Amino acid sequence: MCLFAQDTSAELQKYSEEGKQALSEHRYADAEQAYKKVEQLSPGTAEVYGTLGFIYFQEGKFDQAVPTLQRALKLKPGLPNADVLLAMSLSELGQYEEALPGLEKGFRRPGDQALKRMTGLQLMRACTGLQRDREAVETALELNRLFPNDPEVLYHTSRIYANFAYLTLRKLSEVAPNSVWKRQAAAEADESQGNLDLAVSEYREVLKIDPARRGIHYRIGRALLAGSHSGDALSEFEQELKLDPTNANAAYEIGEIYRKAGQLDKAQEFFSQALKYYPDFEEAQLGLGGVLIAQRKPDQALSHLQKAAALNPTDEVSYYRLAQAYKALGNSSEQQKALAEFQRLRAGSTHSHAAEFSRPQEVTRQEVDAAQQ
Numbered sequence: 001m002c003l004f005a006q007d008t009s010a011e012l013q014k015y016s017e018e019g020k021q022a023l024s025e026h027r028y029a030d031a032e033q034a035y036k037k038v039e040q041l042s043p044g045t046a047e048v049y050g051t052l053g054f055i056y057f058q059e060g061k062f063d064q065a066v067p068t069l070q071r072a073l074k075l076k077p078g079l080p081n082a083d084v085l086l087a088m089s090l091s092e093l094g095q096y097e098e099a100l101p102g103l104e105k106g107f108r109r110p111g112d113q114a115l116k117r118m119t120g121l122q123l124m125r126a127c128t129g130l131q132r133d134r135e136a137v138e139t140a141l142e143l144n145r146l147f148p149n150d151p152e153v154l155y156h157t158s159r160i161y162a163n164f165a166y167l168t169l170r171k172l173s174e175v176a177p178n179s180v181w182k183r184q185a186a187a188e189a190d191e192s193q194g195n196l197d198l199a200v201s202e203y204r205e206v207l208k209i210d211p212a213r214r215g216i217h218y219r220i221g222r223a224l225l226a227g228s229h230s231g232d233a234l235s236e237f238e239q240e241l242k243l244d245p246t247n248a249n250a251a252y253e254i255g256e257i258y259r260k261a262g263q264l265d266k267a268q269e270f271f272s273q274a275l276k277y278y279p280d281f282e283e284a285q286l287g288l289g290g291v292l293i294a295q296r297k298p299d300q301a302l303s304h305l306q307k308a309a310a311l312n313p314t315d316e317v318s319y320y321r322l323a324q325a326y327k328a329l330g331n332s333s334e335q336q337k338a339l340a341e342f343q344r345l346r347a348g349s350t351h352s353h354a355a356e357f358s359r360p361q362e363v364t365r366q367e368v369d370a371a372q373q
Contacts, residue, residue, distance in 0.1 A: 012041045019051070028058045046076030050085075057085055065089040081106075084115060088122045096126040107139070117147055124160055137164050180209045187219065196223045214244045221253060225364065230257055248274040249363050252284045256364050259291055267291045282311040286366040289321050298328035316345040320368045 019034030032055045039048050049072035056065035069086040072079050087102025103126055106119040120143045127136035140157035147153045169189075172182050187202030203220045206213060221236035234257050240250040255270030271288035274281055285308035292301035302325050309318035319342035326335035 012038060015041065023051075023055070026058075028055050031055050032059065044075065046072045046079050049075065050079050050082045053082065053085055053089075057089055060092075062089045062092040066093065081112070081115060084109070084119055088118060091122040091126050094129070096129040100126050100130070107142075113146070117143070117150070117153065120146070121153070121156055124156060128160065128163070133164050133167060136160050180206050180213065183209065184216070191219065191223055194226075196227045199223045212243060214247070215240070217243065218247060218250045218253075221250070222362075225253070230260075233257070245273075246277045248278040248281055248284065251277075252281065252287065252363055255284070255287055255291075256366075259287060264291050264295055268295070279307075280311055282308050282315065283363055283366050285311070286315075286317055286321065289325070290366070293321060293324050293328065296328070298325040301325045302329070314345060316342050317366045317368055319345065 015034045015037040019031050019038060022028070022031035022034055032052070035048060035052050035055060039045075039052065042048060049068050053065045053069035053072055056062070056068060066086065066089045069082050069089065072082050073086065076082075083102050084106035087099045087106060090096075090099035091103060099122070103119055103123040107116060107123050109116070120139055124136050124139045124143070127133070127139060137160060140160040143153050144157050169185055172179075172185060176182055183202050183206045187199045187206065190196075190202060191199035200220055200223050203216050203223070206216050217236045217240035221233040221240065224230075224233040224236060234254060237250045237253045237257075240247050241254070244250075251270045251274040255267045255274065258264075258270065259267035268288065268291045271284050271291060274284040275288065278284070285304045289301040289304040289308065292298070292304065301321070305318055305322045305325055308315065309322065312318070319338045323335045323338035323342060326332075326338060
């Protein structure tokens with residue numbers, strides 16, 4: 001009996017070591033065979049079933065993982081992570097109702113971040129499958145907070161947000177098909193998809209319902225600008241300012257249209273109006289700085305351009321116009337510094353906008369004029 005026990009023990013150790021080695025090298029088929037031998041030699045051991053369940057999960061054999069993990073938990077209810085693996089296996093099989101409690105528990109459990117990430121992705125999937133869209137969005141928001149730069153997380157959470165937006169807009173169409181909100185949502189959707197004529201038409205329907213609605217003339221103006229109808233756009237921006245003199249975006253667009261037309265005094269007036277209400281409006285600071293340089297007032301331009309560079313140190317336009325101002329002031333040292341930073345940023349093709357109201361899709365972006373280069 002002692003000899004037989006020693007042989008069994010030696011075999012058990014041999015297959016255990018083979019299984020561990022195969023697992024460490026991600027050779028799951030070999031690990032499966034080794035741990036099946038361990039199971040035969042040591043039946044009733046929870047850890048063996050737990051490891052086998054993990055192997056089946058990695059191999060995509062979810063129908064085998066489920067009963068194996070259930071057996072492991074029956075033998076040892078507190079076996080680490082076995083309940084989470086079981087929940088994820090159930091989710092993979094589409095058994096979302098059974099999987100949900102384990103997924104929720106696993107996602108809120110502190111510890112292994114890789115496991116939390118996998119659990120969160122499965123939890124989003126289960127919530128969507130069960131049409132629990134609000135919970136899916138809440139999970140997506142938490143995943144984005146925990147893993148802000150993870151490409152897979154970003155991909156799946158973006159789909160959750162898009163689906164939730166679609167369902168919400170569909171609900172809006174059902175409960176208020178002819179409302180100003182439905183019309184505005186349709187216009188914004190058309191505009192984002194580049195259907196500019198349809199967008200303008202929908203925005204005008206909004207104004208028929210509510211002629212004094214703020215922001216709509218501005219949106220029409222932006223759509224017209226995108227369609228190269230700057231003259232018509234100017235009229236819309238002017239109408240927006242009549243309704244809302246504090247709309248810095250509209251004032252900025254008027255200023256930019258006048259700047260490009262060479263009407264510098266008018267451009268200065270409207271850029272200044274935009275900055276009166278939003279001093280941290282980067283593009284307006286840049287626009288006004290460019291106008292002052294063109295008016296041969298580099299000393300006045302300098303503070304605006306420095307402010308723009310401070311608001312967004314990655315915007316190459318700020319440094320190019322700073323170099324122009326320093327050149328006009330005869331400060332060759334600062335001119336060279338500004339040019340060097342401009343060239344560094346241009347080589348990296350970097351351009352971002354810090355202010356919410358100066359996002360590229362919200363206002364016309366300031367650029368380095370080709371003629372100036």
